[in-house]
Each structure stands twice: as C-alpha cells, then as structure tokens.
Amino acid sequence: MSDNKNTLTDAVHDLLRKAIIEQALKPGMRLPEDTVGEQFGVSRTIVRHALVRLENQGLVVTLRNRGAFVAEPSREEAQNVFEVRRCLENEVVRLLCQRFPENGYDRLKAHVRQEENVRGKDGPVSIRLAGEFHILLAELTGNTVLARYVSEVVLRCSLIMSLYARSHSSDCAVDEHSQIIDAIRDGNDKRAIGIMEHHLGAVAGRAALSPQTDSIQSILSHYGKELNQ
Amino acid sequence: MSDNKNTLTDAVHDLLRKAIIEQALKPGMRLPEDTVGEQFGVSRTIVRHALVRLENQGLVVTLRNRGAFVAEPSREEAQNVFEVRRCLENEVVRLLCQRFPENGYDRLKAHVRQEENVRGKDGPVSIRLAGEFHILLAELTGNTVLARYVSEVVLRCSLIMSLYARSHSSDCAVDEHSQIIDAIRDGNDKRAIGIMEHHLGAVAGRAALSPQTDSIQSILSHYGKELNQ
DNA sequence: TTTGCGTCAATTGGATACAATATGCTTGCC
DNA sequence: GGCAAGCATATTGTATCCAATTGACGCAAA
Numbered sequence: 001m002s003d004n005k006n007t008l009t010d011a012v013h014d015l016l017r018k019a020i021i022e023q024a025l026k027p028g029m030r031l032p033e034d035t036v037g038e039q040f041g042v043s044r045t046i047v048r049h050a051l052v053r054l055e056n057q058g059l060v061v062t063l064r065n066r067g068a069f070v071a072e073p074s075r076e077e078a079q080n081v082f083e084v085r086r087c088l089e090n091e092v093v094r095l096l097c098q099r100f101p102e103n104g105y106d107r108l109k110a111h112v113r114q115e116e117n118v119r120g121k122d123g124p125v126s127i128r129l130a131g132e133f134h135i136l137l138a139e140l141t142g143n144t145v146l147a148r149y150v151s152e153v154v155l156r157c158s159l160i161m162s163l164y165a166r167s168h169s170s171d172c173a174v175d176e177h178s179q180i181i182d183a184i185r186d187g188n189d190k191r192a193i194g195i196m197e198h199h200l201g202a203v204a205g206r207a208a209l210s211p212q213t214d215s216i217q218s219i220l221s222h223y224g225k226e227l228n229q
Numbered sequence: 230m231s232d233n234k235n236t237l238t239d240a241v242h243d244l245l246r247k248a249i250i251e252q253a254l255k256p257g258m259r260l261p262e263d264t265v266g267e268q269f270g271v272s273r274t275i276v277r278h279a280l281v282r283l284e285n286q287g288l289v290v291t292l293r294n295r296g297a298f299v300a301e302p303s304r305e306e307a308q309n310v311f312e313v314r315r316c317l318e319n320e321v322v323r324l325l326c327q328r329f330p331e332n333g334y335d336r337l338k339a340h341v342r343q344e345e346n347v348r349g350k351d352g353p354v355s356i357r358l359a360g361e362f363h364i365l366l367a368e369l370t371g372n373t374v375l376a377r378y379v380s381e382v383v384l385r386c387s388l389i390m391s392l393y394a395r396s397h398s399s400d401c402a403v404d405e406h407s408q409i410i411d412a413i414r415d416g417n418d419k420r421a422i423g424i425m426e427h428h429l430g431a432v433a434g435r436a437a438l439s440p441q442t443d444s445i446q447s448i449l450s451h452y453g454k455e456l457n458q
Numbered sequence: 459t460t461t462g463c464g465t466c467a468a469t470t471g472g473a474t475a476c477a478a479t480a481t482g483c484t485t486g487c488c
Numbered sequence: 489g490g491c492a493a494g495c496a497t498a499t500t501g502t503a504t505c506c507a508a509t510t511g512a513c514g515c516a517a518a
Contacts, residue, residue, distance in 0.1 A: 007293065007501075032469070043503045044470090045274075052278055056285045058374070064236065065470055065509045080374040087320040087375075088313075095312075145287070145309040146316075149378060237472075261499065272473045273500090294479045294500050 008042055013050040015040065020059050020070055021131070021158045022124035027072040031060065058156050071159060078160045082204040085153040086197065089134065092150060093180070093196050095141045097189035104140045108181045111136055115174045131158050133177050157203070173199065237271055242279040244269065249288050249299055250360070250387045251353035260289065260297040287385050300388060307389045311433040314382040315426065318363065321379060322409070322425050324370045326418035333369045337410045340365055344403045360387050362406050386432070402428065 016036070019025045031051065033044040040047075051068045054060035058081075062068045073081065096104070111133055118126045131154045138150035176199045183192035245265070248254045260280065262273040269276075280297045283289035287310075291297040302310065325333070340362055347355045360383045367379035405428045412421035 009501090034469080045502060045504090048470090049277070049281060052281055053285065056282060062470095066511085067469065077374070080372040083324075083372055084317075084320075084374050084378065087316060091313075091316040143309040143312055145306070145313050145382075149313065153374075263499080274472055274474090277500090291500095292480095295481085296499060 008046045009049040009053075012036075012040055012042060012046055013053050016050055016054060017057075017059060017155070018128075020054075021128060021155060023127075023162045024124075025070050027070050027159065027163050029070045031068040031070065033067070057152050059159060071156075072163060073156070073160050075164070078164065079204075081153055081156050081160060082200070085150075085157060086200050086204075088146065088150050088153060089138075089196055089200060090193050092138045092141055092146065093184065093192045094189055095143065095146075096137065096184045097187050097192055099142070100184060100187075101140055101142065105181065105185055107140070108133075108136065108177075112174060112177050112181070115177065119174060127158055127161075131155065137180075161203070173202070237275045238278040238282075241265075241269055241271060241275055242282050245279055245283060246286075246288060246384065247357075249283075250357060250384060252356075252391045253353075254299050256299050256301040256388065256392050258299045260299065262297070286381050288388060300385075301392065302385065302389050304393070307393065308433075310382055310385045310389060311429070314379075314386060315429050315433075317375065317379050317382060318367075318425055318429060319422050321367045321370055321375065322413065322421045323418055324372065324375075325366065325413045326416050326421055328371070329413060329416075330369055330371065334410065334414055336365065336369070337362075337406075341403060341406050341410070344406065348403060356387055356390075360384065366409075390432070402431070 016025070016031075025031070033047045033051070037044050037047045051060055051062060055062050055068070058073075059071055060068050061071045111129070115126070115129045115133065118129065134154050135147070135151045138147040141147065176195055180192055180195050180199070183189075183195060245254070245260075254260070262276045262280070266273050266276045280289055280291060284291050284297070287302075288300055289297050290300045340358070344355070344358050344362065347358065363383045364376070364380045367376040370376065405424055409421055409424050409428070412418075412424060
C-alpha cells in the first residue's frame with residue numbers, strides 16, 4: 001500500500017497521511033513547513049515535496065504564501081467524493097466477480113478477522129482497517145490504476161467522516177464486509193453490487209445526516225468563496 | 230482546465246504535460262531536472278515539483294537517483310487505464326442524463342465544431358481536442374473530483390495511443406461525439422452509455438490491435454521482468 | 459470608539475550549494 | 489578477447505540561503 005521508495009519524502013508523506021487519517025491532525029489544522037520539518041528532523045524541502053503530493057490527493061489544501069492546511073472538504077465536495085467512490089467500487093466488485101484471484105478469499109477473510117478483533121473500539125485503528133478493506137478489495141482486481149483511485153477516495157472519505165460524522169465505530173459494518181466477500185466468491189455480481197451500494201449508501205448517508213457543528217472556518221469559507229476569487 | 234495558481238510550478242507542469250500529450254516529448258525520453266530547468270529558465274526546485282505531480286498523474290516515471298522519464302505504459306497498464314476510463318465516463322454520461330447544465334449543449338456543440346474544423350489533420354491539435362471533449366463532458370457534471378480523474382485517464386490514454394496506435398486522426402470519431410451530445414440532451418441514458426461504450430471500445434481496440442513496433446526498452450523490459458527480480 | 463494606514467514579523471516561493479548514488483568507461487587481469 | 493574492479497562523471501537527494509508576499513499589530517485621525 002505504501003509506495004515506499006525509501007526516500008525521506010515518502011516517509012514524511014506516509015506519516016502525515018497516517019496522522020491525518022487517524023485524526024491526529026484535524027481538518028483545518030495548519031501545517032507549517034518548518035514546524036513539521038523540525039518535528040521529523042528533516043528540512044523544509046522534504047516537507048514541501050510531501051505536501052505537494054498530499055495536496056494532489058486532496059488531503060491537504062495549500063494557499064499561496066499562506067501555507068498548507070489539512071483539507072476541510074465542503075459538503076458539496078464530500079458528495080462528489082462519495083459519488084466517485086460508489087462508481088469505482090461498483091466497478092471493483094463487478095471485476096472481482098469476473099476474475100477473483102486465487103488467494104483472494106483468504107486474504108479478505110483474514111482482514112475481516114482483524115476488523116472483528118477491534119470491533120466496538122471507536123479508535124484510529126478501526127477507521128484505518130475499515131478503509132483498508134476497501135483498498136484491499138480494489139487491489140485484488142489486479143488493476144493498479146483502479147486500486148490507486150479507490151485508495152485515494154477511500155482516504156478522503158475517512159477525512160470526510162471525521163468532519164461530518166459523529167462516530168466511526170460503525171463506519172463500515174463488518175458484517176457487510178463479510179457478505180460482500182461471500183457474494184463475490186459465489187460470483188453473484190448483482191448481489192455483491194447491491195450490498196456494496198447499500199454499504200456505501202449507509203456511510204454517505206450518515207455523513208450527510210449528522211450535521212455536526214461546522215467549524216467557523218468551514219462555514220465562513222463556504223459563504224466567502226466569492227470574496228477569495 | 231489548467232489549475233493555474235499562477236505559480237511557476239503550475240506553468241512548468243502545464244507546459245510539460247502539453248509537450249507530452251502533443252508528443253513533442255516522446256515516451257521513454259529522459260527529463261533531467263537541470264536541462265528542463267535551463268530550458269524554461271527556472272531552477273531545479275520548480276521542475277522537481279512539476280515532475281512529482283506528473284508522476285502522480287502517470288505521465289512520468291521517476292527512478293531513484295536515475296531521473297525522470299516520460300512514461301511508457303505497458304500493454305497491461307494501458308488495459309487498466311482503459312478499464313477505469315470506461316467506468317468513469319459511463320458515470321459521467323449517466324450523471325449528465327440526470328442533471329444537464331443550462332449551457333451544456335451549446336458548449337459541447339461549440340467544441341465539436343472546433344473538432345470538425347481540424348478534421349482529417351493528423352496532428353497534435355486534433356489529439357488534444359479529442360481528449361478535451363471528454364474532459365469537458367466530465368466538467369459539466371459539476372463533480373470536480375470526477376472531472377479530475379477523467380482528465381487524468383484521458384491524458385494517459387493520449388499517451389498510450391501515441392505509443393500503440395498508428396494514426397490519431399480517428400482517435401475519436403467526431404460523429405460519435407455529436408451522437409453522445411444528442412442522446413444526453415434527450416435524457417436517453419441507455420443510448421448515451423451505449424454510444425460511449427462503443428466509442429471507447431473502438432479507441433481501446435485500435436490501441437490493442439495495432440502492434441506498432443515497440444520501443445527497445447519496453448520490449449526488453451517485458452521479456453526481462455524475471456531477471457530483474 | 460472605530461476606521462484606515464504603515465511598519466514588522468512570520469511564512470512560503472524559489473535558487474543555489476553540497477552530499478549521496480548510479481552509470482559508463484577505462485584499465486588490468488585471466 | 490572477455491570479464492571484473494575501480495575511477496570519473498553525471499544526476500538526483502537534501503540542506504541552506506535570499507526574496508517576495510501575507511497577516512498582525514500599533515498608531516493616528518475622524
């Protein structure tokens with residue numbers, strides 16, 4: 001999953017991404033280059049490269065001469081991400097029903113067992129594992145391009161959920177993960193897609209319906225979009 | 230289309246991308262940071278940022294301590310890109326049949342007229358225009374995330390076609406572009422998706438069937454994969 | 459008290475200098 | 489004549505330095 005080329009930039013990039021996904025770094029938080037650099041013991045150059053990549057992935061927003069911030073996706077953007085995610089993950093399921101790799105079933109089941117082990121714990125680990133299930137699914141298609149895009153939208157969804165949803169314990173119903181696996185194994189594409197649709201719909205719905213108090217920044221940024229232009 | 234923040238990095242990024250798509254920079258070509266920098270009159274720092282972004286978009290490959298090269302997608306990778314593109318563009322058409330913006334018809338028609346003007350010319354302009362039709366289509370959905378991904382895969386397809394297809398004049402049949410527009414306007418989603426499928430299938434097929442002489446590198450890398458491991 | 463202006467500190471944008479690493483060539487040996 | 493080791497070169501990886509821009513604070517005037 002991590003594209004480690006063992007360069008410092010990659011390491012910093014992975015760390016920052018992990019910190020964002022696990023909500024150690026909360027949306028809207030500033031990411032000054034030198035602060036981050038000192039923290040990790042590297043120069044600003046490295047941090048900047050990492051931030052450029054995170055921005056490309058939609059996890060970070062940078063403002064010219066202002067610096068980088070953990071992204072605060074608007075509701076509209078969240079909706080867009082969900083729309084793309086549903087489209088891509090349906091394709092994943094469809095493909096897997098056509099061509100399911102040898103060891104796929106075992107790997108997926110093993111992952112679900114991990115998820116069950118932390119069931120109920122409302123922490124970073126369960127958030128990460130829930131996302132990784134979907135990423136693993138995408139990787140099993142053998143289509144690396146598809147896997148990369150799924151990975152990106154899943155990560156962005158994690159960020160979105162941390163903004164708009166109250167609780168994460170039920171972000172991904174583990175039961176449904178199991179059901180999806182079984183449907184895929186049976187080659188039952190209609191059923192598999194149906195469950196996936198329902199699964200993602202539930203996640204998106206929870207995000208849309210829980211109007212957790214927006215941060216001042218996100219409210220104002222929403223109303224002030226014209227001004228900034 | 231260009232995400233101009235008016236920073237030098239963006240400018241260099243746009244230029245390089247354009248050069249790659251228009252085949253001024255051919256697949257496999259080296260992109261040394263200082264050479265590119267001198268050419269554009271900027272420092273390596275800028276070029277590096279641009280290259281990082283191009284790598285994320287799959288147009289450039291970088292090898293540690295070796296440098297950056299214009300990507301040479303393998304047939305397998307090409308297949309993957311097409312698979313994702315078909316999935317995404319079907320979603321675009323589906324969405325547009327649901328919600329088609331006010332000025333959409335006029336903008337699309339205007340674009341097709343541009344394409345007709347250069348019909349028959351087998352040059353960079355027609356390649357670019359053909360791709361931009363699909364990108365415009367995606368932008369009309371209003372989903373910026375979707376539009377970005379479509380843009381990426383379309384650009385990669387341009388690169389792929391330059392590697393594997395003989396001629397580009399018929400990359401995108403302009404007639405079919407018109408047909409898609411009309412089907413969308415009529416809200417006939419089945420028909421619109423059908424045409425799009427056929428349209429993309431034709432492109433993918435031409436790439437797969439025309440075994441233009443592979444570059445030495447790609448041939449050897451294909452046969453030598455076991456060795457390198 | 460509030461509004462407007464000017465200066466200053468903080469932070470990023472960009473360039474250059476140095477270090478690390480891979481490649482290609484030369485040289486020497488078998 | 490072919491192969492391997494070592495050196496030279498070229499290129500990237502990283503750090504540091506200067507410049508440009510922005511936001512904040514304070515002061516003065518209405």
